[in-house]
Amino acid sequence: MPTSDYLNVGQVSGVFGVKGWVKVYSFTDPRENILQYSPWILRKNNQIHEVKLLGGRRQGSLVVANLQDINDRDAAAELMGSDILILRQQLPKPDADEYYWADLIGLEVQNQEGCKLGKVDHLLETGANDVLVVVDGDIERLIPFLQQSTILKVDLDGGVIVVDWDPDF
Known part of the structure; x- marks a missing residue:
């Protein structure tokens, strides 16, 4: 299955207790x-395996999870550092004018005059609004993700985001 079919939603960051629960850093x-x-596809050292999630809860800034067939601390420790992937089709369809961050990463960004500004490297959450981090060689631009303001059009099929942005800024 192509890697574009998977989304990384977190990482196993530690063990929790003695019964095989894991600590999870969730994205x-x-x-x-x-x-x-559920299921989760765990990836570590280019090896993947599927595990069924039996339960879990929020624990401070982390999440703890109980996974099928992981019954002791040693088995849980083996999973530390594993990326937690899910299949893209497990996500609900976004509403019109809503986008998953993973769908925006890698898109070409250009202003309305057609000047290419680079590609979306990642996004930042600032509280007021999300920000596109657009990279073009050594140039990094931070563009607020404000639809109908700085973000004029998102064309997922065409792989382009059109923005109202000065290339010198």
């Missing part, structure tokens, strides 16, 4: 949303 918002997806 979902809110963090405990990672518990809505």
